[in-house]
Amino acid sequence: MFTFETADQKEVRRFRIAQFNGRTATVKSGGATITGHVRSVMEKEASIPPRWTITIVPTPPKAQAPLRPASRARPFAEDYF
Template sequence: MFTYETADQKEVRRFRIAQFNGRMATVKSGSETVTGFVRSVLEQESAIPPRWTITIIPSAKEEPKALRPGSRIRPFAEDLY
């Protein structure tokens, strides 16, 4: 699990929406980037300005898929001319 702390309300809203919809969220903290599912968003009530602690469960890295297969016509184009 990855724990992230922020005071940015827009970012907290984005994490809450991702958690509610079951989507993955990406956090970039320094040189580290973590992508995963949001487990919890907790407000620290005693902090001024308001701060939130976000817990993310990192997902396994997936290999990027090819968008579409390569052209099949290209190897035979020389035969047409």
């Protein structure tokens, strides 16, 4: 799990919507990009300005699907002309 804090209300709203809809969210932290499902968005009530702690469960990257082979009819098209 990846946990971070933010004070950006727009970012928090985006993560709450992703959590509610079950979609993945992407966050850039330093040089790393983490994509996963939002597990929790918790507000720290004692902080000024308001801050939120967001927890993301990373999903493994999808394996590349093999490319389809090229059409075999095209190389022989020259024989018909």
